[in-house]
Amino acid sequence: MTRPALTHDVRIIDTTLRDGSHAMGHRFTEDQVRSTVRALDRAGVEWIEVSHGDGVGGSSFNYGFSGTDEMDLIAAAAEEAGRARIAVLLVPGIGTADDLRRAHAAGARMVRVATHCTEADISPQYFEVARELGMETCGFLMMAHRAEPKVLAEQARIMVDAGCQSVYVTDSAGALLMHEARERFEALVAEVGDQAWVGYHGHQNMSLGVANSVLGQQAGVRYFDGSLCALGAGSGNSPTEVLGAVFDRLGVRTGLDVASLLDAAEDVVRPYLPRWPKMDRNAIVQGWAGVYSSFLLHAERAAARYGVPAQDILRRCGELGYVGGQEDMIIDVAVQLAAEEEGTAPVDEREKEAVR
Ligand SMILES: CC[C@H](O)CC(=O)C(=O)O
Ligand SMILES: [Mn+2]
Secondary structure, eight states: OOOOOOOOSSSSETTTHHHHHHHHTTTOOOHHHHHHHHHHHHOSSSSHHHHHHHHTTTTTTTTTTOOSOOHHHHHHHEEEEEOOOEEEEEBBBBBHHHHHHHHHHTTEEEEEEETTOGGGGGGGHHHHHHHHHEEEEEEEEEEEEGOOHHHHHHHHHHHTTTSSEEEEOOOOTTTOHHHHHHHHHHHHHHHTTTEEEEEEEEEEEESOOHHHHHHHHHTTOOOEEBBBGSSSSSSSSSSSSHHHHHHHTTTTTOOOHHHHHHIIIIIIIIIGOOOOOOOHHHHHHHHTTTOOTHHHHHHHHHHHHSSSSSHHHHHHHHHOOOOOTHHHHHHOOOOOOOOHHOOOOOHHHHHHHOOO
């Protein structure tokens, strides 16, 4: 599988309509999708990711139900796009090969197969299906701060050998400090850089998404994710409009029109934001403690329900090392913290007592 030719120095993939789905409580409407796609297309964005925040098939009790069927949103996006093409995310086990086929039928032309950073071996069958469908393939190594650079590079190798054309350092928790990000970029570029493009997906929990993108470009990373107005999980993603402006100032050609990106962010996305993604206490704790960004709203809901601070829930999730897919454990943690506060035995101890 050869990697696609780049039309500019770097390729910016916009994930407003996928990672942003977390921040929207998975309630994107067809009108919002259409207007955002039109604006991104006008700005020259080549790839626009659309799907439930947790990828195709994510609409569920555990991850949150979609307000509008994601296949309808993908179809609307594909219909609206002129030059831009539509990508989807797929997490094996949440999404299935059939979900991928449906997304392709709705107009998706790239799949980004996302696994925990040490579990690349569950991705190959999806790359195979994607290749049969003629889709562009991308691997997404999530929670990249949890794997040492050498291990992450070995995982990238598994994905590339399975036929993926680009592989991402995915900083799901927005936890990577600049030297940590650079070490991972260098390791992946050295391992697979002659066969696949290396990408970077940043979250702004510690405000480093754009800075790490600049370091990435210098280290040979060529795909960068961004979201308009940073709309994404946690305190959001590297803002696409800022990436466009910064790369422009650096003389790195993105093919994007910065003024149009600013219009897209300000005039199209900002009016429908339920809340501006921000680096508040809870989001900073996510970066600091290395917690999956999409846990934020789940933790805030559990905090309200069980009367314990969201920041404490998130810190405990970090200590316990929970990863994407363990959203149900957030409730468990909230219940435990509430019990600890009341001075009663933790729930599992009481359960054990009850069966004795
Ligand atoms: C699978 C959902 C998740 O939001 C993917 C992603 O964007 C990340 O890990 O940062
Ligand atoms: Mn993300």
